[in-house]
Amino acid sequence: KNEVEQSPQNLTAQEGEFITINCSYSVGISALHWLQQHPGGGIVSLFMLSSGKKKHGRLIATINIQEKHSSLHITASHPRDSAVYICAVSKTSYDKVIFGPGTSLSVIP
Amino acid sequence: NAGVMQNPRHLVRRRGQEARLRCSPMKGHSHVYWYRQLPEEGLKFMVYLQKENIIDESGMPKERFSAEFPKEGPSILRIQQVVRGDSAAYFCASSTVVKLSDTQYFGPGTRLTVL
Numbered sequence: 558k559n560e561v562e563q564s565p566q567n568l569t570a571q572e573g574e575f576i577t578i579n580c581s582y583s584v585g586i587s588a589l590h591w592l593q594q595h596p597g598g599g600i601v602s603l604f605m606l607s608s609g610k611k612k613h614g615r616l617i618a619t620i621n622i623q624e625k626h627s628s629l630h631i632t633a634s635h636p637r638d639s640a641v642y643i644c645a646v647s648k649t650s651y652d653k654v655i656f657g658p659g660t661s662l663s664v665i666p
Numbered sequence: 667n668a669g670v671m672q673n674p675r676h677l678v679r680r681r682g683q684e685a686r687l688r689c690s691p692m693k694g695h696s697h698v699y700w701y702r703q704l705p706e707e708g709l710k711f712m713v714y715l716q717k718e719n720i721i722d723e724s725g726m727p728k729e730r731f732s733a734e735f736p737k738e739g740p741s742i743l744r745i746q747q748v749v750r751g752d753s754a755a756y757f758c759a760s761s762t763v764v765k766l767s768d769t770q771y772f773g774p775g776t777r778l779t780v781l
Contacts, residue, residue: 588769590769590770592772598774599757599772599773599774599775600709600757600772600775601772602769602770602771602772605769605770643708643709645709652714652722653699653711653714653722653724653725654699654701654709654711654759654770655711656701656708656709656710656711657708658708659708
């Protein structure tokens, strides 16, 4: 079993829809990362969380340490949000990162 | 403040040649991480370095791969006698580790193709 799981694996949404991507992990962590990767592109760090909730523009990330679960929400989705979203965890913020398999999101106009 | 820089962005090598991938961390960052993304697979940790020290190399293949982060200059990931299975995207990340809230910042990656 992978230490970091994500669901769904693939997601297609209509422009404007509210999107949720889920991440669950089985190891003890102090930091959870949400990353974005466009096709053939680099990786952008969206959030790093250790507790609670963070918001940046239309993106919201939450984490429940007790349940070992995190969600990434995208409000008012747009085609430019189409990318692979990767959940990753680390024991500390400076420890090696263990990546989930990614969720491929496609937002259709 | 420039972000994490990696070069080259694309590298083509023939089997048996050497590949050298460079990573310049963000200014003020003293910690560098190398990750590999094989085709159709997820990202995997390779090695974590501080200046002149390898902290964790548990993800590095035991043969042909080496990494360094000298006192001056970029971090280098070196692959000797490359094989087709080494074709992948190699990402570098850096962090400050001044605060526990400091995140890792990723570079654009080097895409290695072995012919």
